[in-house]
Amino acid sequence: MAESVRQLSALxxxxxxxxxxxxxxxxxxxxxxxxxxxxxxxxxxxxxxxxTPIVWNTLFWIILLFTAINAIAKSFVQERAGRQLYYxxxxxxxxIILSKILYNTVLMLALSFLGFSVYAFVLGNPVQDVPLYxxxxxLGAIGFAASLTLVSGIASKAENPATLMAVLSFPxxxxxxxxxxxxxxxxxxxxxxxxxxxxxxxxxxxxxxxITLSWLLFPFLWRS
Amino acid sequence: xxxxxxxxxxxxxxxGLNFDLCYSKRLFGYCSRQPILNESIRNVxxxxxxxxxxxxxxxxxxxxxxxxxxxxxxGDDLVAVEFAxxxxxxxxxxxxxxxxxxxxxxxxxxxxxxxxxxxxxxxLMYLAYLILRGSFDDEQRRARISAVYNIFAFAVFVPLIFIxxxxxxxxxxxxxxxxxxxxxxxxxxxxxxxYPAVIGFTLLGVWITELSIRLRRVKAALDD
Numbered sequence: 001m002a003e004s005v006r007q008l009s010a011l012x013x014x015x016x017x018x019x020x021x022x023x024x025x026x027x028x029x030x031x032x033x034x035x036x037x038x039x040x041x042x043x044x045x046x047x048x049x050x051x052t053p054i055v056w057n058t059l060f061w062i063i064l065l066f067t068a069i070n071a072i073a074k075s076f077v078q079e080r081a082g083r084q085l086y087y088x089x090x091x092x093x094x095x096i097i098l099s100k101i102l103y104n105t106v107l108m109l110a111l112s113f114l115g116f117s118v119y120a121f122v123l124g125n126p127v128q129d130v131p132l133y134x135x136x137x138x139l140g141a142i143g144f145a146a147s148l149t150l151v152s153g154i155a156s157k158a159e160n161p162a163t164l165m166a167v168l169s170f171p172x173x174x175x176x177x178x179x180x181x182x183x184x185x186x187x188x189x190x191x192x193x194x195x196x197x198x199x200x201x202x203x204x205x206x207x208x209x210x211i212t213l214s215w216l217l218f219p220f221l222w223r224s
Numbered sequence: 225x226x227x228x229x230x231x232x233x234x235x236x237x238x239x240g241l242n243f244d245l246c247y248s249k250r251l252f253g254y255c256s257r258q259p260i261l262n263e264s265i266r267n268v269x270x271x272x273x274x275x276x277x278x279x280x281x282x283x284x285x286x287x288x289x290x291x292x293x294x295x296x297x298x299g300d301d302l303v304a305v306e307f308a309x310x311x312x313x314x315x316x317x318x319x320x321x322x323x324x325x326x327x328x329x330x331x332x333x334x335x336x337x338x339x340x341x342x343x344x345x346x347x348l349m350y351l352a353y354l355i356l357r358g359s360f361d362d363e364q365r366r367a368r369i370s371a372v373y374n375i376f377a378f379a380v381f382v383p384l385i386f387i388x389x390x391x392x393x394x395x396x397x398x399x400x401x402x403x404x405x406x407x408x409x410x411x412x413x414x415x416x417x418x419y420p421a422v423i424g425f426t427l428l429g430v431w432i433t434e435l436s437i438r439l440r441r442v443k444a445a446l447d448d
Contacts, residue, residue: 147380150372150376151373151376154356154369154372154373154376157360157365157369158356158359158360158369159359159360160359164355164356164359167352167356168352168356168373170348171345171346171348171349171352171377171380172349172376172377172380174345174384175342175380175383175384175387175388178388202383202387205383206380206383209379209380209383210376210379210380213375213376213379217293217372217376220293220368220371220372221369221372223368
């Protein structure tokens with residue numbers, strides 16, 4: 001147990017180091033989300049103050065969705081095949097996928113908090129229950145990372161990873177996205193928190209299913 | 225099985241008996257008249273069994289994908305993809321019968337109903353599965369990676385189709401607090417047709433799948 005935790009933390013450390021050494025990719029992602037938010041801000045510029053809370057919320061999550069797909073798509077193509085083979089001789093595939101999911105969760109958290117602050121800064125912040133909204137961001141980050149990491153592993157094996165990543169992940173992510181949209185809308189309207197417990201439970205359940213499946217299925221994927 | 229029996233089996237399929245029982249006698253015969261639905265409730269013999277059949281076929285497809293991952297026999301992968309193909313066909317037919325029915329009872333062919341949208345997303349998921357298969361040249365690799373995706377997709381499909389529609393308001397019976405059909409609308413005379421129809425459509429799906437699997441095997445043998 002202690003051994004596997006140590007291995008997991010070593011793998012996580014490797015992911016962070018890799019990202020830090022290739023800062024252009026990280027900076028690219030940060031600029032991507034800020035740029036997307038700004039494009040939306042300017043596109044809705046025609047009539048100021050016409051953005052209803054529903055549109056505000058949906059737009060934000062769509063931006064996050066595209067950012068997530070772009071950010072996570074590179075988690076398996078960043079390193080060369082030879083080096084991946086080397087990792088597989090060192091650690092078990094389960095630990096590799098878990099470390100990738102954990103790392104992507106942290107990345108998504110950073111991106112979504114940055115996105116939220118920029119978005120709220122330029123487009124105004126109609127959220128009435130900010131702690132619940134932040135909890136939703138947290139749940140969303142975990143869910144996006146968990147379900148997209150395996151899909152990016154699948155897509156990276158194929159000929160045209162970029163298109164395939166989008167095609168495979170849109171339908172897979174939808175149940176999660178719908179639930180998260182619902183919770184964040186409740187937070188936006190400042191509804192009583194007891195209204196959202198049901199959906200939060202379902203998001204957690206979907207996360208659990210997806211993480212378990214990644215854990216079970218990844219060993220079959222990396223062999224090819 | 226003798227040659228003659230085999231031929232009859234090929235032409236009629238295992239569900240021939242059920243079809244005789246269900247449709248020739250009952251379809252145009254007695255039918256209980258319902259408020260709002262009137263005699264369009266007859267569609268329950270087609271629409272609902274098609275969906276039940278599709279879910280059974282998808283489950284079988286996922287099971288064969290698991291079998292492939294465990295055994296590594298290409299034959300299992302072939303069975304999995306053909307079951308998925310038939311399931312997609314059933315899904316499209318289910319959408320067609322459903323939108324006919326919706327046109328008469330709900331007033332429009334594609335009402336904005338969570339169950340319809342979930343199913344559309346589910347169909348996208350399985351079409352993406354076919355696209356994923358198309359993007360590999362190597363047989364073993366294609367089989368392994370698409371099996372991983374198939375299992376993953378089924379695990380997301382189940383909450384999408386059983387949980388999400390039940391949380392929101394839906395027009396469908398048995399969802400969003402609506403009573404299910406069985407409670408008020410079906411009498412025993414209809415059940416006599418409905419249950420065999422479910423079995424019959426499922427077996428019809430199995431039969432179609434079996435034919436296409438045989439066709440593929442013959443083609444593979446001819447190529448060699």
